[in-house]
Amino acid sequence: MSANGSFGFSTDLAHFGEDEKHLGAVIPPIYQNSLFVFPTMEELLDTMYNNPGGPPHHYSRVSNPTLDLLETKLAHFEGGEKCKVFAAGMTAVSVAIMSAVKQGAHVVAVDGIYGPANGLLNTYLARFGVECTMVDGRDTQAVIDACRDNTTLIYLESPTSLTFRVQDISAITKFARERGITTMIDSTYNTPIHMRPLDLGVDVVIHSLTKYYGGHSNATGGAVIGSAAYIDKLIRSEVVMMGSLLGPFQSWLFTQGSRTLKLRLKQHEATANHIAGWLEQEPEIKVVHHLGLESYAQRDLVKSMMKGTSGLFSFETKQDDKAKVMDFCNRLQLFGRGISWGGFESLVVASHVKPCDYDSPRWFIRLFCGLEDAEDLQADIAQALVALR
Template identity: 35%
Template sequence: MTSTRKSDTILTHAGRKPRANHGIVNPPVYHASTILFPTVAALEDVGKPFETYRYGRQGTPTSDAFEEAVSAMEGGHRAIAVESGLAAITGALTAFLKAGDHLLMVDSVYGPTRIFCDKVLKRFGVETTYYDPLIGGGIAELIREETRVVFMESPGSHTFEVQDVPAIVEAARARGVVTMIDNTWATPLFFRPFDHGVDISLHAATKYMVGHSDAMMGVIAARTEAHFITAKTGTYQLGHCAGPDDLYLAQRGLRTMAVRLRHHQDAALKVAEWLQGRPEVSRVLHPALPDDPGHALWKRDFTGSSGLFGVILNPASKPAVDALLDGMELFAMGYSWGGYESLIIPTHPEKIRSATTWKAEGPTLRLHIGLEDVDDLIDDLARGLERLNRAAAA
């Protein structure tokens, strides 16, 4: 797949090899553990690392097909499929960190990533410093001699701050520090980290890449061959690998991601704009809205937005918020996003921030806008806000 092809074309064609598979459109699913060799020489020929099939955990044509498609979208060297988004994050971090190293982690990061830093990396002698997501080039002041990785998540998946990725990358690269970003919110369709100098791009492919809430998947994309070898070696040694049937579902979802994501984007903006006009709402946290604090950076670096955003309500009691949420008909409550269904959950970022203080006027909700009719979703939210008002008045 040539680099001049547009994103929609890459998503449709990359990683598929019909001529090598009897003309069949979709790559076959290889269920494999043992790989057989015809001779002792072939068995003992290690060759270039990770270029041949030697054991199912190392990779198969099924994993290659998905990885090639993601890598083509990212514009990087190669990608690595693993069994979940968290596995992609933890696998990448452990591949590049060792005892005595220092990690700079964004304070708005996904909760399980923070838990991994505080509970696992700490136990193995890696120190984590959380930093203000809006620090930009000021991160240079936090980089130490032992700093090995700067980790970003832009926008944050609960508070939606947009980071100045190029400024952070410039500061890190000047000191020889590896940069990583959780790019799940935008996907490579709407943000390409390698174009901004990032070394490792991470995805909970469970979300928009799979897109149907029916498979767990993570992916690590590497900008260079050296970064790929380090990440692949680390994940292979830890036993990370993705299952063949989940890989098939991820490939299938990837082919329609552009169509789905544009619907998520348009519907989410309509819902966000409607919520801005509601008296019960204090703020809407969506970087694509012109009055959002991160809008200028989003407009500079991104080509689109996804279906996930936040809402801060005016002060309301927990019973009133519970009444809003418990009666929803189309919005379900669940700890994920990126699927075809709409979701809504209460969230409490103020409880986990450590480098910065998260201040909200009232309760915070996180919404994922699915593929339902947007007017039906707005009606569901309107009814929920009416329940909130009735409960508050009771």
Template identity: 45%
Template sequence: MSKEEICTHLGDDYDRYLGAIVPPIFQNSLFTRKTQNHGYVYTRISNPTTEIAERKIAALEEGEAARCFSSGMGAISAGIMYWVAQNTHVVCVKSAYGPAREFLSSYLAAFGVEVTFVSGESLEEIEQVVRPNTKLLYLESPSSHIFAMQDLQAVADFARARGIGTLIDNTWATPLYQNPLRYGIDMVVHSASKYLGGHSDIIGGVLIGSAEAMERIAYKERALFGSVMDPHQSWLLLRGLRTLPVRMKQHQESAMTVAAFLESHPKVERVFYPGLPSHPGYELGRKQLAGYTGLISFVPRAEDQAIRDMIPKLRYFEHGPSWGGFESLIVDVGVGISEEASRSTGIPHGLVRISVGLERAETLMADLDQALNTLP
């Protein structure tokens, strides 16, 4: 099945649902079994609506199984807990999503779990910090602010040879444009609140990996912490997944055009976009990415306050930190950032990030142009 057909049709079972073209929301906590056992007991463990989303996403990621969570962070923390134990060590890329880094560095410290942050640019760097008790390499490639990348094949081979697990946040690329399990990465996580949902109306997360790992997670990390996806959320996720390929095609086409426009703009100092040859990860991306999505970062040629003043002048970019929806957004992530924060995350001073939505690229470029031209 192609990815398009997985998104539109995998999991269809019209006879099971009275011929309904869209499967119903099983909005119930309990499944009874007085006369017949249908294989479901309680929605915290499994639910037929959620299972369709899980089957689609597992197939898209080329994994054996998937489990949906109430948020991306629910999936990230469950995935990390699957790999770690008391007094173990994790290596994490410093460009990873902030709350994931915080979960590792501050929350898990209380349980004796230690973390070392690396740039992820070379295996030598990882080799230097790995310890006998290292249990997990936590990756995010491309990352969501500067789109830092790790060589997935090399890191997976390195970790496998040492019995270390690998977990990657693949939210930026979506399962359409990168499939880390192909390279031997053990587990993939997505925030479904971004492109998978695509309409800025759900918070959700997904873990994908071996059937054995996902079964354990369903009964341990997901059932015991309880961050399971709600059936209505799953239904909205399914609706989003049906149009994922056409949305991503549009996001990619527009973002490529907007990124090239920004790179040639006199008020822009530097652009970060993995689809541009100027991006440090461009060559690696050509090996492991099948496409590029709608996030672009750039550093305007201006002081902090001037950048802040420019943002409200944009008509089509709302100011907010999320991304991956139908709407265009901007966030001043590196404006006013401290030296320490810039060093520890790799986010350059003055960086702003835009999420290119589904508006026309020409409209967005005209909007960016008029706002940038107000900079002194």
């Protein structure tokens, strides 16, 4: 039921990688163990030194069959050769970035990337002599112009997950390949259902599995996907030295979540398009930043690069008043006040941010449309809008 490539994406989501049935179990078991024993010492040593990522597996800090199944699936869905899964999306981000820099290296990253990724690039890694230049990712020439002789990495997030700005990925990767610069993208928003960055020339794709892949707000996890050579190198260095892989139970949860990814994403997308389209007409709203709207500034690029959008968008209010923004958020009943997204439940978070082209910070209210009825979510927002008048 897997590797011959003759099945559609929904069939693959349901079954890929699961040829082996364990006592006929329809759901694969969880290998909840820290180590594996070998018939001979020679075989153990050979695996440890020559094939640490397995199989065969020798130690769950490095690999495990339950992780292996999820990694096989994620690599296939993304069109990549290999994947490694980590304890959180941020672990995946950190490990991937660290694999691409060294003392004296320079990174170009796009304005609006996930906060802790920004902190890692601009504060933490500065301690080790790594420099980062932030640019407006909508401007491909700005990305190109920011690169120097010592640039080893271009770090993308498209769209950015608060300001919702998109990069022309093919144009950037074309330049990067000519210059021998590694490109990485946080593609959590898209999932491979809506965009496969490896097909657009990106070297390494990162996901927070915590979001759509999990879908049920019951685990944190992250994934790094790329060529077999890249992932093997990652295993031998960052993984062996830092550990921090995903646990077997969490891997099992993400395998279950992945089966319904497409169905869920369709509903998140439809609901967000409905809500965002209605919201942008409301008098209290200055602008809605949603890739699915025809009014969205980079709509042509979205259509050319992506097969769909998502349940996540933000908006700014005309008055931009903190007390009113807080009151709006606090009045919501179906949207929980919380920082994540991608699960079954709707969420709201307010952030005071200054995109690189703004003169001063503004309040961005980010909504995540869960799997509730769109009409109920709309009614909830409508009753809270009174706070913004």
